[in-house]
Amino acid sequence: MQRILSAQLSAHLGRTVRLSGWVHRRRMLKSVAFLILRDAAGLAQIVVDDEATRLRLAELPEETTVSVVGTVTAQPAAPGGLEVTAPVIEALTDPAEPAPFDLYRPDLRASLPTILDHAPAALRHPKLAAVHRVGAAAVAGFRRTLDRMSFVEVHTPKIVGTATESGANVFRLDYFGRPAYLAQSPQLYKQIMVGVFERVYEVGPVFRAEPSDTARHLATYTSLDAELGFIDDHRDVVAACHATVAGMLDGVRALATPSVELLGATMPVLPAQPLVVHFADVLEMVSRATGQDVTGEPDLAPAHERWIGDWGRREHGSDFVFVEGYPTAHRAFYTHPDPDRPGYSRAIDLIFRGTELVSGGQRLHRHRDYVRVLAERGETDLSPYAGYLDAMRYGMPPHGGFAFGLERFLARLLEVPNIREVTLFPRDLHRLAP
Amino acid sequence: MQRILSAQLSAHLGRTVRLSGWVHRRRMLKSVAFLILRDAAGLAQIVVDDEATRLRLAELPEETTVSVVGTVTAQPAAPGGLEVTAPVIEALTDPAEPAPFDLYRPDLRASLPTILDHAPAALRHPKLAAVHRVGAAAVAGFRRTLDRMSFVEVHTPKIVGTATESGANVFRLDYFGRPAYLAQSPQLYKQIMVGVFERVYEVGPVFRAEPSDTARHLATYTSLDAELGFIDDHRDVVAACHATVAGMLDGVRALATPSVELLGATMPVLPAQPLVVHFADVLEMVSRATGQDVTGEPDLAPAHERWIGDWGRREHGSDFVFVEGYPTAHRAFYTHPDPDRPGYSRAIDLIFRGTELVSGGQRLHRHRDYVRVLAERGETDLSPYAGYLDAMRYGMPPHGGFAFGLERFLARLLEVPNIREVTLFPRDLHRLAP
Numbered sequence: 122m123q124r125i126l127s128a129q130l131s132a133h134l135g136r137t138v139r140l141s142g143w144v145h146r147r148r149m150l151k152s153v154a155f156l157i158l159r160d161a162a163g164l165a166q167i168v169v170d171d172e173a174t175r176l177r178l179a180e181l182p183e184e185t186t187v188s189v190v191g192t193v194t195a196q197p198a199a200p201g202g203l204e205v206t207a208p209v210i211e212a213l214t215d216p217a218e219p220a221p222f223d224l225y226r227p228d229l230r231a232s233l234p235t236i237l238d239h240a241p242a243a244l245r246h247p248k249l250a251a252v253h254r255v256g257a258a259a260v261a262g263f264r265r266t267l268d269r270m271s272f273v274e275v276h277t278p279k280i281v282g283t284a285t286e287s288g289a290n291v292f293r294l295d296y297f298g299r300p301a302y303l304a305q306s307p308q309l310y311k312q313i314m315v316g317v318f319e320r321v322y323e324v325g326p327v328f329r330a331e332p333s334d335t336a337r338h339l340a341t342y343t344s345l346d347a348e349l350g351f352i353d354d355h356r357d358v359v360a361a362c363h364a365t366v367a368g369m370l371d372g373v374r375a376l377a378t379p380s381v382e383l384l385g386a387t388m389p390v391l392p393a394q395p396l397v398v399h400f401a402d403v404l405e406m407v408s409r410a411t412g413q414d415v416t417g418e419p420d421l422a423p424a425h426e427r428w429i430g431d432w433g434r435r436e437h438g439s440d441f442v443f444v445e446g447y448p449t450a451h452r453a454f455y456t457h458p459d460p461d462r463p464g465y466s467r468a469i470d471l472i473f474r475g476t477e478l479v480s481g482g483q484r485l486h487r488h489r490d491y492v493r494v495l496a497e498r499g500e501t502d503l504s505p506y507a508g509y510l511d512a513m514r515y516g517m518p519p520h521g522g523f524a525f526g527l528e529r530f531l532a533r534l535l536e537v538p539n540i541r542e543v544t545l546f547p548r549d550l551h552r553l554a555p
Numbered sequence: 556m557q558r559i560l561s562a563q564l565s566a567h568l569g570r571t572v573r574l575s576g577w578v579h580r581r582r583m584l585k586s587v588a589f590l591i592l593r594d595a596a597g598l599a600q601i602v603v604d605d606e607a608t609r610l611r612l613a614e615l616p617e618e619t620t621v622s623v624v625g626t627v628t629a630q631p632a633a634p635g636g637l638e639v640t641a642p643v644i645e646a647l648t649d650p651a652e653p654a655p656f657d658l659y660r661p662d663l664r665a666s667l668p669t670i671l672d673h674a675p676a677a678l679r680h681p682k683l684a685a686v687h688r689v690g691a692a693a694v695a696g697f698r699r700t701l702d703r704m705s706f707v708e709v710h711t712p713k714i715v716g717t718a719t720e721s722g723a724n725v726f727r728l729d730y731f732g733r734p735a736y737l738a739q740s741p742q743l744y745k746q747i748m749v750g751v752f753e754r755v756y757e758v759g760p761v762f763r764a765e766p767s768d769t770a771r772h773l774a775t776y777t778s779l780d781a782e783l784g785f786i787d788d789h790r791d792v793v794a795a796c797h798a799t800v801a802g803m804l805d806g807v808r809a810l811a812t813p814s815v816e817l818l819g820a821t822m823p824v825l826p827a828q829p830l831v832v833h834f835a836d837v838l839e840m841v842s843r844a845t846g847q848d849v850t851g852e853p854d855l856a857p858a859h860e861r862w863i864g865d866w867g868r869r870e871h872g873s874d875f876v877f878v879e880g881y882p883t884a885h886r887a888f889y890t891h892p893d894p895d896r897p898g899y900s901r902a903i904d905l906i907f908r909g910t911e912l913v914s915g916g917q918r919l920h921r922h923r924d925y926v927r928v929l930a931e932r933g934e935t936d937l938s939p940y941a942g943y944l945d946a947m948r949y950g951m952p953p954h955g956g957f958a959f960g961l962e963r964f965l966a967r968l969l970e971v972p973n974i975r976e977v978t979l980f981p982r983d984l985h986r987l988a989p
Contacts, residue, residue, distance in 0.1 A: 124785060141952065142785075143950055160753065161705065161754065184950035185950045186920075186951060186952040213785075213952055214920055214921050214950060214951060214953075217950035218948045218949060220949050239945065240942065241747045241750060241942050241945045241946040242750075242946070242949045244751045245750060245751050245949075250751050253707070253751075256710075257707050257708040257709070261698075261702065264698075268695070271595065273687070273688060273691050274691040274694060275687065275691070276760070276777045276961070276979065277979060278775070278979075278980045279760045279775060280726075280762070280774070280775055280982050282988045283988075292714075292729065293728065293729050294727060294728035294729070294737070295727050295728070296726065296774075297764065297766060297984055301987055303728070310980065313675045313989075316675060316678075316679060317678045317679050317684050317687075318684065318687075318688075319595040324758075326713045326759065326760070328714070330731070332731060340714070341713060341714055351575045486620075486648055487649055488649065488652075489649065507988070507989065508674065508675050508980075508988060508989025509675070509989075511673065511675045511676060511989070512676070514651070514652045515618045515651050515652060515654050515679075516577055516578070516618035516619045516648060516651035517620060517648060518575065518647055518648070519647060519648075527710070545709060545710065545711060545744075545748075546712045546942075548712055550731055553714065553715070553730060553735055554715075554717075555942025555945070
């Protein structure tokens with residue numbers, strides 16, 4: 122008999138069906154036993170009232186995989202108003218060993234290290250699984266939005282011959298006897314690919330050997346990257362980023378609303394038009410509000426990001442604030458300066474609920490500008506940049522883009538303090554397994 | 556004025572428009588000059604007949620990025636029957652330096668090493684770009700098909716603490732002072748994730764430190780992986796794989812037909828029902844056909860794959876042949892044996908135009924089976940498999956899956972002999988840049 126999912130029970134009322142899944146929970150009462158079966162679609166209640174089946178069920182601990190054939194019966198007291206009666210239960214594998222925690226409880230009662238050590242089991246908890254359903258929906262929304270805007274998906278190298286972006290924090294590997302490095306971002310390659318497709322995106326792993334042991338840092342995460350050519354300035358990047366974030370939230374709403382509800386998360390407010398503030402105005406507002414002059418600061422401190430996040434929410438009802446015009450000297454070498462405002466750039470960040478989510482902006486596109494800024498930053502050997510500089514040498518359009526970590530997006534969306542809670546199998550200073 | 560793309564000209568006949576793109580080709584005739592502009596959508600012909608603009612154009616070498624404002628005019632002799640007249644041409648950057656090859660010729664006349672050394676420029680050639688448009692379309696089709704079948708996308712670790720799958724061919728890296736390895740495949744993680752979502756897929760890089768210097772091997776490629784639970788046997792995997800390949804071909808047809816046509820490629824025939832042959836029958840048929848007894852062989856040699864590929868085409872009109880039942884001893888440890896046929900397994904390969912494209916099959920799902928096969932293969936220390944074995948220990952369904960390289964799929968689809976020709980920035984024994 123063809124298997125159906127728990128969510129399809131109502132279409133089969135009165136009929137005999139086969140369900141398959143995990144023994145989520147057994148409740149052995151005096152006269153009756155309940156089996157709560159978990160499958161990809163949710164939970165189903167199965168009622169056992171004959172002694173032989175009850176004995177059978179007693180031998181099948183939680184998490185054992187089973188197949189159940191029974192009759193779909195109306196039962197107002199059951200979840201969804203339906204249960205399966207007169208079941209025949211067949212185990213699909215040996216009885217499961219007891220997991221280190223009870224997966225059937227509404228919340229997983231274990232410390233974060235225990236959860237991470239036992240991720241293969243812990244991720245089965247409906248709330249932990251829900252996090253990653255939200256993640257998959259967000260990524261689907263990211264791609265769908267960019268596909269509609271004629272971006273082309275690319276897959277760029279994760280092993281590179283030279284460490285270009287920020288020398289110290291790269292993982293070094295042995296590449297057939299030569300040194301090589303894990304790519305910290307697809308930045309240079311996505312710019313190169315603007316020369317080919319005008320608009321590109323990539324979803325893939327990036328690697329940061331930052332020895333930071335914080336709730337926000339991972340040694341590797343999933344980066345969502347986009348880059349587009351023939352822009353007028355960074356405001357075109359803001360528009361593309363705003364549309365993309367809107368598409369991701371739409372994706373979550375369309376594909377993962379039950380997961381958002383299970384997690385008790387509140388969907389953020391993104392206004393129809395992006396809310397954009399200049400970096401200098403942020404510092405000015407913070408100075409005025411706090412009575413402390415921070416207008417000379419070269420970057421936004423976390424407290425400033427929180428302040429502007431609160432301001433966006435309070436004054437404009439928005440959980441997202443784009444900050445434009447960061448001082449050029451504190452951004453990456455490829456940052457395009459603001460020609461009208463010396464010292465400031467066309468770099469942007471997107472602050473989501475008081476934390477930086479996205480970094481981006483307009484990039485330089487003239488070959489001679491690259492040669493100049495690399496020299497200014499003390500890069501005397503340009504050979505590591507050869508392919509990248511070639512792209513500029515052979516004619517590039519004005520372009521820009523943005524990037525952010527999927528896990529950081531999920532942490533802010535679901536308002537989870539530690540990024541490890543929203544990462545399938547996190548890698549950090551101490552953790553390499555499972 | 557808002558920019559339009561070359562493909563949108565016909566909607567603007569008689570009107571003034573702005574086009575932006577690359578100087579693809581200039582032809583300076585006596586009385587008139589032509590500028591062929593290339594943008595993401597194709598080519599547009601721009602006619603220059605005033606002297607000042609002609610002089611301006613003479614200063615803008617091929618590949619310079621420009622913006623052109625002019626009038627859309629009917630011209631039966633022009634490509635698409637339209638050209639842009641009375642143009643004002645503005646350069647968007649400095650004049651481009653001459654590329655190492657002419658990008659405007661119908662085919663890129665350069666050796667493969669030259670093309671790969673200068674990939675940032677070479678990929679702009681419409682035929683090279685077309686390859687990667689086909690790739691993006693195929694991946695979109697892969698995801699769309701699996702999304703419809705309720706698979707959940709996952710992102711599993713690329714850095715692992717232990718080399719589990721085939722010890723020798725792994726890249727080793729320095730992970731904060733400890734040894735770590737680049738994942739050769741998401742195999743163990745996707746099986747673990749079947750325990751969470753039942754059905755999962757991943758598109759991501761895999762890393763193989765194989766010192767093979769062939770036209771088929773790369774040190775890293777984009778792997779398309781899927782895994783599904785609650786199967787009856789490997790035939791459910793065949794069905795899922797068949798549907799996925801069909802979806803990829805549909806994706807290419809829907810999203811990249813102009814690229815396929817530009818490349819002169821022939822779309823392969825995939826029959827509505829998968830064509831499946833048993834491994835033993837393949838060797839039997841090959842033996843009969845060639846007069847050479849190969850029935851005792853433990854695996855299919857490339858010549859056997861070619862033979863069965865030809866057979867599928869000849870006898871069944873199919874470019875795809877699923878081979879099932881490979882001898883268990885020659886497959887990975889997690890391979891599920893065929894309970895009805897000792898020595899043979901429930902492993903499958905998909906032969907596409909005479910070359911192995913996909914590997915997969917049903918996996919073991921009982922914890923004790925894993926402990927046994929790992930012991931039989933001489934694995935005495937099971938700690939590297941701890942998380943994986945936990946997934947089995949805590950109850951897994953019968954499951955299976957499949958995997959293949961995007962680049963190998965493209966090479967066979969487009970009938971290109973060297974996989975480097977269908978990889979954006981290939982990495983091999985010798986190449987780490989660009």
